[in-house]
Amino acid sequence: MTGKDIILGLLMEKSRTGYEINEVFETIFRHFYKTSYGMIYPTLKRLTKAGLVEKEIVVQTGKPNKNVYHITKKGEEAFNDYLKTDISPEKRESEFLVRMYFGGNESQETLRIWLKNEIQLVENNIEQLKNDHQEWNKKMTLSQSIAYEIGLAQFLAERDVLENYIKQLDEENHR
Amino acid sequence: MTGKDIILGLLMEKSRTGYEINEVFETIFRHFYKTSYGMIYPTLKRLTKAGLVEKEIVVQTGKPNKNVYHITKKGEEAFNDYLKTDISPEKRESEFLVRMYFGGNESQETLRIWLKNEIQLVENNIEQLKNDHQEWNKKMTLSQSIAYEIGLAQFLAERDVLENYIKQLDEENHR
DNA sequence: GCTGACATGTAAGCAGTTACATGATTAT
DNA sequence: ATAATCATGTAACTGCTTACATGTCAGC
Incomplete structure (x- = not known):
């Protein structure tokens, strides 16, 4: 493709x-x-x-x-x-995740900033996706809805993980 | 990057x-x-x-x-x-989702095959990720765990959506 | 005798990306 | 005036993909 x-x-x-x-x-x-x-x-x-x-x-x-x-x-x-033709495997390139991988020596404060930033980006994506959906859903086929919902579900899943970790960092700080 | x-x-x-x-x-x-x-x-x-x-x-x-x-x-x-340097935005390229977008004229049977195939791929990814994690987690930093868990959560989210839709197709067929 | 893990590379080509370049019209 | 939307392109570069090419050793 x-x-x-x-x-x-x-x-x-x-x-x-x-x-x-x-x-x-x-x-x-x-x-x-x-x-x-x-x-x-x-x-x-x-x-x-x-x-x-x-x-x-x-x-x-x-x-x-x-x-x-x-x-x-x-x-x-x-x-x-x-x-x-055959469907080719998905390509992803997430510099955020690469940074997380290499972020072992960063302070909790830096980590929190990274997480907050990423949450913001993900939330923007969620909002945009929902807006786009409202404009397009009138004429959406079943398979198009699936494509939309997979995207949404993945963003929501990422947001959950990120928010959980931020909570964890906060709790550790208050001890 | x-x-x-x-x-x-x-x-x-x-x-x-x-x-x-x-x-x-x-x-x-x-x-x-x-x-x-x-x-x-x-x-x-x-x-x-x-x-x-x-x-x-x-x-x-x-x-x-x-x-x-x-x-x-x-x-x-x-x-x-x-x-x-600044973290660049994520790049994704999913031919599966592109096909879903264009799949409006396909039969339910074709759609079901596509979904089943994708579920298989996603499940392979989940299994591999879990295996990799077991081998690496001994020496994983907090931020590396986050990277792992985001990946896992996104695959699981995709699988859920796909399975839901297959169920829906099955129910429609049995009516 | 063959498969699979270990191990290292090259070379042609391509499918973009990035930056540049231009310009009309409408609304504030 | 100036920002936003509408609208179309080019050119240089680059970073990678794909296919090719080669070879050792262990275990079955």
């Missing part, structure tokens, strides 16, 4: 601009796929050249013009081919 | 070979940082050239010879400098 596959999938749902594709990555895809314009626009260009998508220039008033991309037959075939 | 930083950190703990560094990545680091020999050996070479680590050739009997790497003063400084 590369960015190309996901972009094709999103254009199967409906025609979109690069800007709108980025919005999807920043909302519902946030907790399982991160990317940037630096991937989106060059990919769209390559896909156009390869005949998998078609570009339509839409003139707008009150807003800058935009390029709407439509998937072609060839593009649909490419996406269906992708769907037949 | 790049592979280089983690390798330096691991060599701060104790001198290791490339093979042993890989073992760490395959056990305790498994759920938050994935890599391969293709990163480890070239990095070790670069680090040696830069004077951050030193290579010692150890002749063994009954086993192939090995290269043990020791961190230098300069290497320790580099690692401490890294520790002062």
Whole structure:
């Protein structure tokens, strides 16, 4: 799976601009796929050249013009081919956990700061995820709901562990 | 954070070979940082050239010879400098969740197969994590325990969601 | 004779990331 | 004026992945 596959999938749902594709990555895809314009626009260009998508220039008033991309037959075939490939194992890279691993020599105070910071980040993620869900759930399929709930459950689980440890640190301090 | 930083950190703990560094990545680091020999050996070479680590050739009997790497003063400084940088946001890439997002047109049967497969993978992860923990916990610091428990809690959370949904599918089928 | 653990590397390629660059319009 | 939203791109770099390549020794 590369960015190309996901972009094709999103254009199967409906025609979109690069800007709108980025919005999807920043909302519902946030907790399982991160990317940037630096991937989106060059990919769209390559896909156009390869005949998998078609570009339509839409003139707008009150807003800058935009390029709407439509998937072609060839593009649909490419996406269906992708769907037949094996699912690759998940990739995670958590610098927070790496730091926790190496944090054995840090003071309890430093540890508490790290934990508090991470809780804040996780809570932001939870809130954003819930907001995104409220906007999307009207048209969500069953499998999309599962994707959402797994993300939410994992964030909640992390928050619980973090809060438990902070409590533990506090209790040790008050003894 | 790049592979280089983690390798330096691991060599701060104790001198290791490339093979042993890989073992760490395959056990305790498994759920938050994935890599391969293709990163480890070239990095070790670069680090040696830069004077951050030193290579010692150890002749063994009954086993192939090995290269043990020791961190230098300069290497320790580099690692401490890294520790002062900001923690970068987590990166996740779950092809399973991407497929779930796009899986709206799949049959319940297909969905059930996907869920069962993912449960199997998650359960393998849980078991491996628990095994790794039993081997390492004797010498684990508090913060290392947190890293372990976050990983475990997230896998358990995912398993719960998946199992719930399978149950739901079963119930709908029996109506 | 073969499998599995131990052990070390290279080289080509790629899929991005990061930083840069630009600009219109609307609302405050 | 200035921030926010809408909107599109490029170019250099990089850090890794994948596949290849090689070999020892122990135990069955």
